[in-house]
Amino acid sequence: MVLKGKKILLGISGSIAAYKIPILVRLLMKEGADVQVIMTPAARDFVTPLTLSTLSKRPVFTEPFNPVDGSWNSHVDMGNWADLMLIAPASATTLAKMANGIADNLLITTYLAAVCPVFFAPAMDLDMFQHPATQRNIQTLQSYGNHLIAPRDGELASGLCGAGRLEEPDAIVGVIRKFFEVPQSLAGKKVLITAGPTVEPIDPVRFISNHSSGKMGYALAAEAVKRGAEVVLISGPVALEVPKGLTLRKVTSAQDMLQACTEEFESSHVVVMAAAVADYRPDKAETSKIKKTGHKPVLQLTENPDIIKTLASMRLAGQFIVGFALETDDEVQNAMKKIDSKGLDAIVLNSLNDRGAGFGTDTNKVTMIHRSGSSLITKLESKEVIASRVFDFIQESFDL
Numbered sequence: 259m260v261l262k263g264k265k266i267l268l269g270i271s272g273s274i275a276a277y278k279i280p281i282l283v284r285l286l287m288k289e290g291a292d293v294q295v296i297m298t299p300a301a302r303d304f305v306t307p308l309t310l311s312t313l314s315k316r317p318v319f320t321e322p323f324n325p326v327d328g329s330w331n332s333h334v335d336m337g338n339w340a341d342l343m344l345i346a347p348a349s350a351t352t353l354a355k356m357a358n359g360i361a362d363n364l365l366i367t368t369y370l371a372a373v374c375p376v377f378f379a380p381a382m383d384l385d386m387f388q389h390p391a392t393q394r395n396i397q398t399l400q401s402y403g404n405h406l407i408a409p410r411d412g413e414l415a416s417g418l419c420g421a422g423r424l425e426e427p428d429a430i431v432g433v434i435r436k437f438f439e440v441p442q443s444l445a446g447k448k449v450l451i452t453a454g455p456t457v458e459p460i461d462p463v464r465f466i467s468n469h470s471s472g473k474m475g476y477a478l479a480a481e482a483v484k485r486g487a488e489v490v491l492i493s494g495p496v497a498l499e500v501p502k503g504l505t506l507r508k509v510t511s512a513q514d515m516l517q518a519c520t521e522e523f524e525s526s527h528v529v530v531m532a533a534a535v536a537d538y539r540p541d542k543a544e545t546s547k548i549k550k551t552g553h554k555p556v557l558q559l560t561e562n563p564d565i566i567k568t569l570a571s572m573r574l575a576g577q578f579i580v581g582f583a584l585e586t587d588d589e590v591q592n593a594m595k596k597i598d599s600k601g602l603d604a605i606v607l608n609s610l611n612d613r614g615a616g617f618g619t620d621t622n623k624v625t626m627i628h629r630s631g632s633s634l635i636t637k638l639e640s641k642e643v644i645a646s647r648v649f650d651f652i653q654e655s656f657d658l
C-alpha cells in the first residue's frame with residue numbers, strides 16, 4: 259500500500275463540498291495513511307470536527323491554540339511533520355488567501371509553513387470558479403509548485419451545472435497514490451550510501467565527533483530502496499529507525515567507514531556520501547581514562563583518510579560518485595573545488611547559513627552541482643523530499 263504510513267495534512271475550508279470529506283478521510287485511513295485534519299472556522303458550519311476526529315483518530319484543529327489549556331497547535335510543527343498537504347475543498351476565499359499569503363487562520367499559517375508538496379482541490383459555484391480572480395489565484399498557486407486537483411463538471415449545490423464540483427474522494431485518493439508511486443528506476447543497481455558522524459576515540463570515555471544526526475543519509479537510503487535499488491547503508495553512530503529493505507553496516511570511526519566502503523565499492527553502481535567524516539583523529543586512543551593533571555593537556559591529531567577520494571581513485575567505468583559538502587563560506591566555490599580535488603561526478607552542497615538546512619534538522623536546502631558546472635537549487639524541503647530530488651538529479655545527469 260503506497261500510502262501506508264504517509265503523513266497527510268488535510269485542510270478543509272468552507273464549502274458545501276466539505277460533506278464529502280469524511281469519506282475522503284475514511285479512504286485515506288483505509289490505505290494506512292496518518293491524517294491530521296485542520297479546518298477553517300467556516301468549514302465547521304458544513305461538517306463536524308467530531309465526525310472528522312473520530313474517523314482520523316486524531317484531534318481536529320481550527321484554532322492556533324487550545325482555549326482550555328492554552329496548548330499550542332503549532333502550524334510550524336504540522337508543516338514540518340507532513341509528507342503531503344491536501345486542501346479539499348479549497349473555497350474561493352481560501353485559494354485567495356493561499357495565493358496572497360493572508361495568514362489569518364490556522365489552515366493558511368500551516369500552508370505557509372509546510373515544507374511538503376501541496377495539493378488543492380477547489381470547489382465552488384461555476385461563476386465563482388471561472389471568475390478571473392479565482393483563475394489567477396489558481397495559476398499563482400501552480401506557479402508556487404502546488405498541484406491542482408481540478409474540479410469536475412456537473413450539477414452544483416446551487417442547481418446550476420458546470421465546473422466547480424469537488425473531485426470525488428476516491429479520485430482524490432488516486433491522485434495522491436499516484437504521486438507517491440515511485441517507478442523502480444534503480445532496479446538492478448547497487449547504491450552505497452554513507453550517513454551520520456564518525457566518532458574518533460580519545461580514551462575509553464571521550465571522543466571527537468560532530469553534529470550529524472544521519473537524517474539526510476537515511477532519507478537517501480530509503481529513497482534508493484523505493485526506487486528498487488540494492489542499498490548498502492554504512493552508518494556512523496545515530497539514533498534513527500533503520501529503513502526497511504536495505505543492508506546496514508554500522509561503523510564508528512573514519513577508518514572503520516573506509517574499510518566498509520572499500521569492501522562494498524567494487525560492486526556498487528552509485529555512491530552517495532552524506533556522512534560527516536571527521537577529518538582528524540587523535541594520534542593515539544588511550545586505553546585508560548586520561549586523568550586531570552592540572553596542566554593544559556595537548557591532543558595530537560592525525561589526518562583521517564579521505565574516504566570518498568580514496569574510492570574515486572579506485573573508480574571503475576560506469577560508477578558514479580556523489581559527495582556532500584557542508585560549507586559556511588564561499589559555499590559554491592568550495593564545493594566546486596571538492597569536485598575536482600576529490601574526483602567526484604557531482605556534489606550536493608548544503609550551507610549552515612540557510613536556516614533549517616544541514617545538521618540535525620528534518621529539512622534541508624541544497625545546491626546540486628554537476629562536475630560540468632551545471633547546478634540546481636532546491637527550496638527548503640523535508641530531507642525525504644530532498645533525497646528524492648538528489649536521486650532525480652543523479653539519474654537525469656548520468657542517464658541512469
Ligand code: PMT
Nearest residue numbers: 471472473474531532534535564565566581582584617618
Ligand atoms: O546527518 P544530518 O544531521 O542529516 O546532516 C546532514 C549533513 C549536513 C551531515 C549532510 O547533508 C552533509 O553535508 N554531509 C557531508 C558533510 C561533510 O563532511 O562535508 P565535507 O565538506 O567535510 O566533506 C565533503 C565530502 O567528503 C563528503 O561527501 C564527505 O562524506 C566526504 N569525506 C570527508 C572527509 C573525509 N575524511 N572523508 C570523506 O569521504
